[in-house]
Amino acid sequence: MRTSPHTRHAGTTSRCAHAHSNPSLTACFGGPRGPLRLGAAPRRSKSSPSPAVRGRDILQPPACRAAGCGGYRCVGVTARTRRGCGVGGARRPRREELVLLALASPVRFLWQWRAGSPSPVSRGGRSGGSSMSGGGGRSTAAWARWATRLLAALGCVLAAEAQLTGVLDDCLCDIESIDDFNTFKIFPKIQKLQERDYFRYYKVNLKRPCPFWADDGHCSIKDCHVEPCPESKIPVGIKAGSSNKYSKAANNSKELEDCEQANKLGAVNSTLSNQSKEAFIDWARYDDSQDHFCELDDERSPDAQYVDLLLNPERYTGYKGPSAWRVWNSIYEENCFKPRSVYRPLNPLAPSRGGDDGESFYTWLEGLCLEKRVFYKLISGLHASINLHLCANYLLEETWGKPRWGPNVKEFTRRFDPIETKGEGPRRLKNLYFLYLIELRALSKVAPYFERSVVDLYTGNGHEDAESKALLLEIFRDTKSFHMHFDEKSMFAGDKKGAKSLKEEFRLHFKNISRIMDCVGCDKCRLWGKLQTQGLGTALKILFSEKEIQNLPENSPSKGFQLTRQEIVALVNAFGRLSTSIKELQNFKVLLQQTR
Structure with a gap:
């Protein structure tokens, strides 16, 4: 009967819209191993080179590298922006290609950008140039500054992702x-x-x-x-x-x-x-x-x-703290039809599970009958609603005994x-x-x-x-x-x-x-x-x-x-x-x- 006030809740993960419309792109957005999980680094095989090996590899999922494409067609770029993107192409991504990848899968973009730094090698083998717009003339530092600004802009995309869209599970309402x-x-x-x-x-x-x-x-x-x-x-x-x-x-x-x-x-x-x-x-x-x-x-x-x-x-x-955790943990662990051997994601009272980021929990949840899934979602939704109220009506400051909420x-x-x-x-x-x-x-x-x-x-x-x-x-x-x-x-x-x-x-x-x-x-x-x-x-x-x-x-x-x-x-x-x-x-x- 114990839990954390930060219990996480069940739902679904969305794929990039391009992967929905073009089956050939599924490898770049999860493929047979499932869709990319929000906040998780893309899987990379042991034989795949590090994302920091070449400039183009920073934005290139392992499955795309294995397929021999430069990684750009996987995010739906047009034929015009795909020029020079043949098998083994060594050029750096254009600016519009960066934007397309960022919009298609912002979490993947963030991870890959943080995983390594761009190589100074530009198209044609010149050092110190940039090929974001198809040619040299700007330094790698300028390219890095532009990418940083793009990352900041991606905050809006991630905020929109957090608001959610689409149809809910177990019902037909969007x-x-x-x-x-x-x-x-x-x-x-x-x-x-x-x-x-x-x-x-x-x-x-x-x-x-x-x-x-x-x-x-x-x-x-x-x-x-x-x-x-x-x-x-x-x-x-x-x-x-x-x-x-x-x-x-x-x-x-x-x-x-x-x-x-x-x-x-x-x-x-x-x-x-x-x-x-x-x-x-x-x-x-x-x-x-x-x-x-x-x-x-x-x-x-x-x-x-x-x-x-x-x-x-x-x-x-x-x-907050142990007293609040114990209440929520009691609710989730002893009243939501869950066996002790299955741990909820990000529960501070649960033992460390290594690389398990919640997949085992959601596999268990999806195997339940409708009634028990509904029960869990109701409690989870109530918890989320209460957390939202606390965030929306928060003590921001108190001056001379006058609180501002x-x-x-x-x-x-x-x-x-x-x-x-x-x-x-x-x-x-x-x-x-x-x-x-x-x-x-x-x-x-x-x-x-x-x-x-x-x-x-x-x-x-x-x-x-x-x-x-x-x-x-x-x-x-x-x-x-x-x-x-x-x-x-x-x-x-x-x-x-x-x-x-x-x-x-x-x-x-x-x-x-x-x-x-x-x-x-x-x-x-x-x-x-x-x-x-x-x-x-x-x-x-x-x-x-x-x-x-x-x-x-x-x-x-x-x-x-x-x-x-x-x-x-x-x-x-x-x-x-x-x-x-x-x-x-x-x-x-x-x-x-x-x-x-």
Whole structure:
């Protein structure tokens, strides 16, 4: 149960577009041994000369050298720029050829440029000349300066690579469609909804002990502190409401239910101990939690407090190191269906694996059934989203006690850059998009539940309640208009007995993760970890309760499918966090282009 806050995530590696369009080029971009991995040096046979032997060899993959071409045709140069590039040609690459290679495979270009220095031999055997533009006249030093400038420009290309493109694994949706849909339809509305009273106040117990290991003690950093909301600030409808009712009528009926239950327990007070009464309540709660994917806080506990989420935003607090690693490691190592013998890439708590850069992990992952791959991607996507929030809301400086928070490009690069993370960054970000799709699908499926007149999102302010519900239903309509939803019916679709067993295992694993959130040492991290985990758990509960949602009665509460207010608030805010992550990802793309 241990891990690093820098756990890397699963995804796919893209090949150069030229290799896709021309099969003859596959040798130069991986060939039968697979595509080039981001951040990895190209493989070179023992018989191949060092990349620094000749000037042209710096940019020439081993497979291309073996094929006898100068390496230039492998990146799609035209016939005009290929003049003189015959077998055994000894000239140095032209400037446009350098650019083409750099654009085709920037990581390969960077590696080969760093692997050696260009030979001063130019075309025609003259020393000290340069043939970048087809002839001499400039020194090798000038050529090196120009190549350095090109490397700087490549930062933009790498930044674009880190943003990812194309279709996601295990679904038929592309990243560009998600970006556009989120930016223009979802993000502005979900931001407004999160500011409404019904969704900004979240009741949570931050004092529950860790159930798995001795508590490390809470973080003493001031930014880890959570300021609870005074009772006087809580809207009367929320304060008086039940944990599983949300309309005015339901709140009135709750008072009657409480009286009836108290009378029943009081009638047998002489024969029941307090311990027995608590056992009865626990049994009822157990029956009600059979479809829950999360361990819910008991809102009746004296330790449960309302928190204003707008006044306690998720941001970088300085909480890191062994305590944080242990939490994430516990999640990945003991709850993601992974054997101990398989190590996640870049896990600081794992033993050194020599040259294994994660291939064994992803080979294992691809061999899993769809349901277990989905489970891992959901956790990985949640981890990536949380890391993005911390990078986007980072303490940049503090002057005279006044902190300045904002995006930290260096921190973002450390966590997500394809070179810094040896290709893991883009995998993590792909899993973020996958998680977004899952929760988007859940919102579209649960719409009928909220369209009923019995659901008011009751706070006591009739006008605001009506506006909040109208805005929520508008978001539901937008989610239904998305045409590339994840198909949850592809999960648990095999043998009924086996599918039921796997689904229960899936549910219990996730429920265990929600309990691990009580082991987080930083109160603010714990708050947002519990909320986002519970939001995802609620989304899963919705996706696997389709029949119950379809059979909901119009004008009365349903006993087949219920959502507590706690679950509703977590669902909306968790999806709001994902929407913000994808928006911040676009902002970092712009910042990276400006700073390179």
